[in-house]
Amino acid sequence: MADVTLQKSGGHRANGHDANAAVAATCRDTANIAGKAVAWITDNPDKVRQEQSALLREFRKFSTAARKLEAAVHRPMCVGVFGPSQAGKSYLISALARQGTAPLIAEFDGVPDGLDFVREINPEGGQESTGLVTRFTIRRERSPNGYPVALRLLSQTDVIKILGNTFFSDCDLSEEEIPSPQK
Incomplete structure (x- = not known):
């Protein structure tokens, strides 16, 4: 690409940066929370039992998706x-x-x-x-x-x-x- x-044509939205920053922060927080969930699930296998591997897989996917979305927020839309x-x-x-x-x-x-x-x-x-x-x-x-x-x-x-x-x-x-x- x-x-x-x-x-430049002169037009731009003043609040676009603030909205993007808020979305990026939400994505970052989501990724961090998913990472903490992975750590908790790893540290507490007796509480999640046979669901551990499925939960780890899902929360790792959440974390990865949130980080990719955070990175995408900083790229211009098209x-x-x-x-x-x-x-x-x-x-x-x-x-x-x-x-x-x-x-x-x-x-x-x-x-x-x-x-x-x-x-x-x-x-x-x-x-x-x-x-x-x-x-x-x-x-x-x-x-x-x-x-x-x-x-x-x-x-x-x-x-x-x-x-x-x-x-x-x-x-x-x-x-x-x-x-x-x-x-």
Whole structure:
């Protein structure tokens, strides 16, 4: 995923930071409480008996989920647009994100005037940028020195989910023969 900073439009909610901080604190507290529950269950096997392993598994899942949610709160929200190639996704995003009729300008480190998204980053004529998820933001993201954008790799789980979803959603399975289990 590449983070591309847009020129600011001026609008922003003043209370957004406070709400995000409150959600992050709740997630952090939830993770800590789940961690304390894991410690208590581990220290009191006689009280939970045969339920210990199931309880430990569930509270560890709660803790992990809460920590992931806390981390997600600090990342800007986004809207995903998915569809076939050349269906107008870039034009839709450009129209939604730009100021009036002005072009959507993306700012990059080392590029003083920015780049027109539709004309210079995703032009027509077979030179489209494919195979990359681009997240537009109005918050400046730090990028490594000498590189114009910050990249974040997908997790192995995300890649497997994408491949599985692509196979089942985009492939014609009507002629596929499902093998029977081998004995």
